[in-house]
Amino acid sequence: MADPDPRITGLDAERALIAAAVNGSSAAFDRIVRDHRDAVFAYLVRAGDCRRAEADDLAQDVFVTAWQKLSGFRHDAGLRTWLIAIARQKLRSHRRTLVRALRFHERLRREPRIDDAGPERDLALLDAALRGLPARLREPLYLHVFEGLGYALLAELLGVPLGTVKSRIAHARRKLASRVEVLAREEPRTASPSEREYQP
Amino acid sequence: MTIDDQLRRLPAPRPAPGFEVRVRRRLEAAGSDRSRLRLPAYAGAMVAVILALGVLLMPERPAERTEVGAFSEEFLAITTPRQTACHAACPAVGESLDF
Numbered sequence: 551m552a553d554p555d556p557r558i559t560g561l562d563a564e565r566a567l568i569a570a571a572v573n574g575s576s577a578a579f580d581r582i583v584r585d586h587r588d589a590v591f592a593y594l595v596r597a598g599d600c601r602r603a604e605a606d607d608l609a610q611d612v613f614v615t616a617w618q619k620l621s622g623f624r625h626d627a628g629l630r631t632w633l634i635a636i637a638r639q640k641l642r643s644h645r646r647t648l649v650r651a652l653r654f655h656e657r658l659r660r661e662p663r664i665d666d667a668g669p670e671r672d673l674a675l676l677d678a679a680l681r682g683l684p685a686r687l688r689e690p691l692y693l694h695v696f697e698g699l700g701y702a703l704l705a706e707l708l709g710v711p712l713g714t715v716k717s718r719i720a721h722a723r724r725k726l727a728s729r730v731e732v733l734a735r736e737e738p739r740t741a742s743p744s745e746r747e748y749q750p
Numbered sequence: 751m752t753i754d755d756q757l758r759r760l761p762a763p764r765p766a767p768g769f770e771v772r773v774r775r776r777l778e779a780a781g782s783d784r785s786r787l788r789l790p791a792y793a794g795a796m797v798a799v800i801l802a803l804g805v806l807l808m809p810e811r812p813a814e815r816t817e818v819g820a821f822s823e824e825f826l827a828i829t830t831p832r833q834t835a836c837h838a839a840c841p842a843v844g845e846s847l848d849f
Contacts, residue, residue: 595763613773
């Protein structure tokens, strides 16, 4: 099948890409990877609290699974939401593996926590505060703010009632704000790189 | 500025360059040919159909006849004094046993 017409945009373009990829067009699938790799990677880093190497590895797995199951994609939600749902499953499966979890914690122990966010101090604090949130609060907040997923879709994706999604997001916002304040007060005492390393 | 607005200012983490190449390599390693990936389900369905046809078309088995020799002396010693009970309990056996 011919590769999709690059002039087509929006939802039609996504459908055309999916159809082409299902029919075996590697160019179409490469385009899907290019369009969504950053979002999947960012989800794994920000919402999943993965290190970069770990997120890269899991994101590759996500796209391999997507390639294998693309013909079953039903367009109920956007392709990105579907890919994030796959990433979520991969992350959960990954965390269940004891050996990998031990390696993960070992990397956390070695790598600094705050440097990922760049030089700006307030963003670094916000990044650290976000990472410090429990996963059940961090994930819905991230998906709501960064991916723009509505409460109903989040409830479906996370498998929890609508009210729970709303309360978790509200709780996450409050906790994040107070955590940033706490970290801002503590930051002068943690100036040296060695002190900024994560303490499990 | 709300906490959501502050969050949106966070720089988006991006994978290292060459991500598509790494995905492509992994696809090749996993066997990216979907027809091969679908084979197990297809093969499973075929096996199920063949088994179902086999069961449906299988000729009815003849009634099993049991040879006297198939029973141990001990069994016969126990059952012989109870011929009636044995016939009642084992009607298929009764045809070939000469009591």
